[in-house]
Amino acid sequence: MTWSDASLALGQGVLHRSVASGPGEVVAPWSCELVLDASWSGARLAWWDSAWSGEWAPRSGPLASGLVLETTAGRSSARHHPFLVVDDGDRALLLGVAWSGNWRIQVVPGPGGTVVRAGLPDEVRRVLGGDETWTLPGVLVARADEGGVESASAAFVDAARLLLGHQVEPTPAWNHWWPYEDAAISEDVLVANAAVAARHGIGTAVLDAGWFGAPGSGLRWTELRGDWELEDTDRFPGGLARAAAATREAGCAFGLWLEPEAVGAASRLRTTHPELLAVGVQTPETPRPGDGPHADWPAGTEVELGLLCLGDARARDLVVGHVDRLVALTDLRWLKLDLNVDPGLGCTRTDHDHGPHDGLVAHVEGLYAVLDRIRAAHPDVVVETCSSGGMRWDLGIAAHCDVGFASDTDWPEHAAAGFWAASLFFPPERLYGWCDSQWGGSHAHQTFRAEAWDDEPHRLADALAIAMLGRTGVSQRLVDLPPAALDLVGAAMAVHSSSIAPLLPVATVRRHGAQPEREGLGGRWPVVELVGPSSRLLASLPLAGASVPSVRLAGLAAGSVRLEPLFPADARAVVLPVAPDGTCDVSMALPADRCVWFRVTEEVA
Ligand SMILES: [Zn+2]
Incomplete structure (x- = not known):
C-alpha cells in the first residue's frame, strides 16, 4: 500500500488530498494537516453549528483552546458545517472539507505551534486490491496575510469556483411546498400558480413531494419512497406527463422533486431489491423518527438504514434509471434531490461493492457518480441538492450539482444569516433560497400570509431583497397574492434576472x-x-x-x-x-x- 500526494493548486487556494494505491487495508489518514506557528497563538476560531432550520449558527473560541468538530450523522452539515475560519486580524485562513458524509476537523495547540487537521473520521478503513486506488476527500484551504477574513474568503471562493466547475444556471423558480405541502397540491394548483409565476418573471415551476404515492392504499408517500414509478393520480389525474405539459403551456419549465436514496417503510423496493438496502448500526441520531421500520430500535442494533446503498453499482443504476425515465416522461428542467434520512456511520454489509468499514464513503462516492451521470445525460437540467434543508451542503456535493438549498425555513432574518455565512465559503451563484415562504401550518417566524401581505408594508419587499442575494425562488400562494404584491415579485425577479444573476458567477x-x-x-x-x-x-x-x-x-x-x-x-x-x-x-x-x-x-x- 502506497500513498501519493494529489493536492491541487486552485488559484490562491490549495485542495489538500492524497491517493492510496493497493493492495492492502487503508486506514484513512487526515486529508490535510497544517501547522500554524506560534505567531498565530492569539488567533480566534470561528465555526458554524447546523440543524434543521438552524443552519449557520456562528460559534467562536480562541485558537489556544483547541477544537474538535465532527459530524457522525452521515450527512455533512447535520451537526456543524464542514468549515473553519482561523482569524488573526489581518491574517486569516479558511478551510472546508469537500465531502458529503462524516468528517472531522481537529485543532491541537502545542509548544511548536497549532496543528490543524481535517478529513475523514479515523474509523474509516478500506481494503484495496492490487490495481485499485482511493482518492481521499479533499480539504480546501485558502489564506490571506492581509485583509483578514474577507480577503481570505475571496481567495477561498475563487478556489471553490475552480473546484466546482460548470453550472447550469437556474432561472428564478416557484415551488409549492410550504403553502400547499403534499396535502393541497394538485395539477390544477400547480398549473394555476405556474401561469402567475410565468407572468412575473419566474421561469420554472417545481413540483415537490406530493406528486408521488398510491392513492387509496392508506399509505403516505413517505412510506413508499423508492417506488418512484407511483404517481398520485388523485391529485394528478393525467399523471406527471400531463402536469408537466400543462406547466409548460402555462409558461414555466417543469421541475420535479425526488428523494432517490430513501427507502420508505412500506416500499415495494424492500421486497423487489432487498439486496440493495443499506444495513448499518443504529446510532443515537439515525434514522430520524418515522424514517424506517426500525427507527425506534435502540442504538447499537443492526438495522436497515432506510436507504439504498449507492456504494453498490446496482443501486446506482436503479437511481439513474428512475431519473432517466422521469426526464423522458416530463422533459423536466430542474431536479430537486432530497434526503431526509441520516445514514449515520453507513452501510456495513459485506455483499455490496464496499467493505464493512467504508460503506458511507462508498455511498457518498456513489452519490457523486450518480449525479455526474445524471448531469452528463441531461445537460440542460438544473440539479439542486436539498437535504431536509441545508443538511448536506459542502464543496464535495457542490462539485456534482448546480445549486444547494439554503434551509427549509426562510424568514428574512434567518435567510440573511445563512447567506452571510455560506457566502464566505461558497460562490454566491451556488446558493439558492426562497423568499419568506407562506407556511402551511403554524411557525413562530414563518408568518407571512398572502391575504394579509400589506399589514406589514415592507415585509414582502424586504424578504424579496434578501432572497435575491443568491439564486432565488418563491414558495408562495401566487394565485392568492393581490396585484400590488405580484408587482413587487415581478419587479424583484426582473432585477434579479437582468442585474444580479449575470453578476453572481463573477462576483x-x-x-x-x-x-x-x-x-x-x-x-x-x-x-x-x-x-x-x-x-x-x-x-x-x-x-x-x-x-x-x-x-x-x-x-x-x-x-x-x-x-x-x-x-x-x-x-x-x-x-x-x-x-x-x-x-x-x-x-x-x-x-x-x-x-x-x-x-x-x-x-x-
Ligand atoms: Zn452497502
Whole structure:
C-alpha cells in the first residue's frame, strides 16, 4: 500500500488530498494537516453549528483552546458545517472539507505551534486490491496575510469556483411546498400558480413531494419512497406527463422533486431489491423518527438504514434509471434531490461493492457518480441538492450539482444569516433560497400570509431583497397574492434576472458588519456587496433592531459614486464623494426603514 500526494493548486487556494494505491487495508489518514506557528497563538476560531432550520449558527473560541468538530450523522452539515475560519486580524485562513458524509476537523495547540487537521473520521478503513486506488476527500484551504477574513474568503471562493466547475444556471423558480405541502397540491394548483409565476418573471415551476404515492392504499408517500414509478393520480389525474405539459403551456419549465436514496417503510423496493438496502448500526441520531421500520430500535442494533446503498453499482443504476425515465416522461428542467434520512456511520454489509468499514464513503462516492451521470445525460437540467434543508451542503456535493438549498425555513432574518455565512465559503451563484415562504401550518417566524401581505408594508419587499442575494425562488400562494404584491415579485425577479444573476458567477461577495443571527441576535444591518469586474451592486438589509452600520466601499476611482436604487425602484438615489484613498463611506446614505438593492456607479472626476 502506497500513498501519493494529489493536492491541487486552485488559484490562491490549495485542495489538500492524497491517493492510496493497493493492495492492502487503508486506514484513512487526515486529508490535510497544517501547522500554524506560534505567531498565530492569539488567533480566534470561528465555526458554524447546523440543524434543521438552524443552519449557520456562528460559534467562536480562541485558537489556544483547541477544537474538535465532527459530524457522525452521515450527512455533512447535520451537526456543524464542514468549515473553519482561523482569524488573526489581518491574517486569516479558511478551510472546508469537500465531502458529503462524516468528517472531522481537529485543532491541537502545542509548544511548536497549532496543528490543524481535517478529513475523514479515523474509523474509516478500506481494503484495496492490487490495481485499485482511493482518492481521499479533499480539504480546501485558502489564506490571506492581509485583509483578514474577507480577503481570505475571496481567495477561498475563487478556489471553490475552480473546484466546482460548470453550472447550469437556474432561472428564478416557484415551488409549492410550504403553502400547499403534499396535502393541497394538485395539477390544477400547480398549473394555476405556474401561469402567475410565468407572468412575473419566474421561469420554472417545481413540483415537490406530493406528486408521488398510491392513492387509496392508506399509505403516505413517505412510506413508499423508492417506488418512484407511483404517481398520485388523485391529485394528478393525467399523471406527471400531463402536469408537466400543462406547466409548460402555462409558461414555466417543469421541475420535479425526488428523494432517490430513501427507502420508505412500506416500499415495494424492500421486497423487489432487498439486496440493495443499506444495513448499518443504529446510532443515537439515525434514522430520524418515522424514517424506517426500525427507527425506534435502540442504538447499537443492526438495522436497515432506510436507504439504498449507492456504494453498490446496482443501486446506482436503479437511481439513474428512475431519473432517466422521469426526464423522458416530463422533459423536466430542474431536479430537486432530497434526503431526509441520516445514514449515520453507513452501510456495513459485506455483499455490496464496499467493505464493512467504508460503506458511507462508498455511498457518498456513489452519490457523486450518480449525479455526474445524471448531469452528463441531461445537460440542460438544473440539479439542486436539498437535504431536509441545508443538511448536506459542502464543496464535495457542490462539485456534482448546480445549486444547494439554503434551509427549509426562510424568514428574512434567518435567510440573511445563512447567506452571510455560506457566502464566505461558497460562490454566491451556488446558493439558492426562497423568499419568506407562506407556511402551511403554524411557525413562530414563518408568518407571512398572502391575504394579509400589506399589514406589514415592507415585509414582502424586504424578504424579496434578501432572497435575491443568491439564486432565488418563491414558495408562495401566487394565485392568492393581490396585484400590488405580484408587482413587487415581478419587479424583484426582473432585477434579479437582468442585474444580479449575470453578476453572481463573477462576483466577489463583500460583507460589511457582523453576521446576523436568528432571534434578534448578531449584526442587525448586514450590507452585502457583489463586486464584479465591471459592475458593483450593494444590498442594504436592515433587520429589526438595526442601528446605522459602518460601510466603507473600497477600490473606487477618484471622483464620486452614485447609488442608484434597483429594487425597490422608488428608493432614493444618492451621490457621494470618493475619498483620496479610493474609499467611500456610504453608511449615512442607506435607508434605515427598508431593504434596498443599489447599483454602485463610479463617476470619474
Ligand atoms: Zn452497502
